[in-house]
Amino acid sequence: MTNERRVLVHPDKESLAGSVAARFITKIIDVIEEQGHAHVSLTGGTMGSAVLEAIAASPARESVDWSKITFWWSDERYLPHGDPERNDTQSKAALLDALGLEPDQVKTLPAPGEHRTIEEAALAAERMLAEAAPEGAPAPRFDVMFLGVGPDGHIASLFPEHAQVHETARVVVAEPDSPKPPAARLSLTLPVINAAERIWLVLAGADKAGALGLALAGASIGEVPAAGVQGRKRTVFFVDAAAAAEVPEALIAPNQYWTAAHDIPS
Template identity: 80%
Template sequence: MTNERRVLVHPDKASLAGSVAARFITKIIDVLEEQGSAHVSLTGGSMGEAVLSAIRDSAARQSVDWSKITFWWSDERYLPRGDPDRNDTQAKAALLDALGLDPAQIKSAPAPGEHATIEEAAEAYAAELKAAAPEGAEHPRFDVLFLGVGPDGHIASLFPERAAVHVTDRTVVAETDSPKPPPERLSFTLPVINAADRIWLVLAGADKAGALGLALAGASISDVPAAGAEGRKRTVFFVDQDAAAEVPEDLITPEQFWTAAHAVDPL
């Protein structure tokens, strides 16, 4: 299967979250039937949390063998464990706590106080990735990797005009001066993100329209890191109508712009 980039447009945030949740359940069932286990990377933000809540509330949730899935995070705010602003805290409340998972299935990033410096914390998370990787690899292959997109076009904690977006010799980087709070964060690098089979970017709201338009128009990753997201098999932008408002007209074609009504094949 070759990589495909698609945009799936939904009328509002609620239908967007529900659609992504339903697609995830369907896809992860297929993945588990095919290979017996899966690695999934989660993201934070309001839409990331909304998707997880929709998965939790779906009757189809019971069809998934959750014991076969290992969960990671593409980035984490470097805050104490249990802090409500940590991505893993939000994910546990929205979904993971309801699944009865073995703690070993939840690969949370380190928190302050667990290592001498944030750089050592990044190295520790990188070591955890390597420990779960196939022989000779630096990280597991993610079957689905969720990303949010900021109004500035950032993904994970890879921000515009920052060196981290160009890092290729590490799997995890420490961001110590984030342009949005909190200033300290841990993030996968772009090569780890792009090694995923499927990258699903979920974004909503008019404030994301400019970033989406630029990402699809091929902007530099230095300016719009989201433009650099490219999964091995599929790269899908799940968006609401407001976020789709500035998609360039020349990209609105059957091959590159899809509505939910047209999306009949699995992702």
Template identity: 75%
Template sequence: MSNERRVLVHPDKEALAGSVAARFITKIIDVLDDLGEANVCLTGGTMGSAVLAAINSSPARDSVDWSRITFWWGDERYLPLGDPDRNDTQSRAALLDHLQLDAAQIKSFPAPGDQPDIEQAARYFEQVLADAAIDGARYPRFDVTFLGVGPDGHIASLFPDHPAVRETERVVVAETASPKPPAERLSLTLPVINSSDRVWLVLAGADKASALGLALAGANVNDVPAAGAEGRKRTVFFVDKEAAAEVPENLIAPSYYWTSADDNSER
């Protein structure tokens, strides 16, 4: 299995969300046909929710057998369940609550009060991941992992120059000093994220242009965590024109620019 890295540029945020939604539906149907079940790792944020909302509104939504998909998240704000700032709350509103899912299909990170403290919450969720794995693995096989990218280049809750971005032994880390609120978060570590068959980074807006350029240029992962995102089979940066505006032309091949005829390029 060889990794293939692509950058696909879309004219605006709406086109970006719609294209990613269409590609996801097509890809996850293929995965279910091949493997019988799937694990999908979601992200929060504006574009993460926009993609899920586009999946929900797609005429092809019900062609997916959602009963065979388990949903996870790459990270979570350590806030009470149902808090509007939690990633799982946003994902539920955008898509998951519109599907007929069993509660066991939604693997949310713990909330305050579920465990004695955030560090024990991280340990607990490591066991949840291990329980869903096979053959003694520490976490399940992820088929698609969605990631947002912050203006500082962070992915999940792995921030520049924070110990969590360098963590290689733990599966879940407790971030207690996030540079953006809330300070406390839970996050999968980079090796776990990179165990996914496909890592799809979705970013839009001019404020993401610098982070995108640095990630594609091979910046140090400690400085730009997005530079370290790499799926086992494929890594795709789905971006809009504003996010791509400052990326040198040699980093985005013209053939990678998205057109309506290009929908087969990540299937």
């Protein structure tokens, strides 16, 4: 299978969340049937939670054997466990708490107080990922990795012009000076993100249009981290019409490598 990148445009945020939720349920059933287990990496933000809420509300969710999925996060705000601003807290409220998961199915990233420094927390997160990885790999093979994209083009907690976006040796990095609060964060590195089988970037709103347009037009990773995302099998930008406003027309024409077709394999 080729590792194509695609853009799927939806009319609004509600239809966007519903479509991604339906696609996820269908795909994860197939993955579990084929492999027996799946690793899924979640993200925070408004659309990250909206997709999970749509999954929770879908009657088709009962078709998924949730006991066969391990959940991770691409990044985390370095705040106490249970803080409403943590990505995992939001994901649990939106979906995970309703699934009856075992504790070892939910791989939360460290919080303050568990390690002496945030750098040590990053190393501890790397060990957790390595323990669940195939032999010789630094992290699990993520079957689906959800990502958001910030108005500045950041993904996970990899920000423009920050050294962490260029890191290739580490699995998890500490970000002590995020341009948006809270300042302290943990993040997977770009090579680990790009080792995922499928990367699904979900973004909505006119404030994301500039970043999306630059990412698809070939901006540098240092300037627009989202431009560097490339899953092993497939990379899909799921967007609403407002976010797609600055995507060059040639990139969403059906006969181009980038396409806005509404029915593609995933």
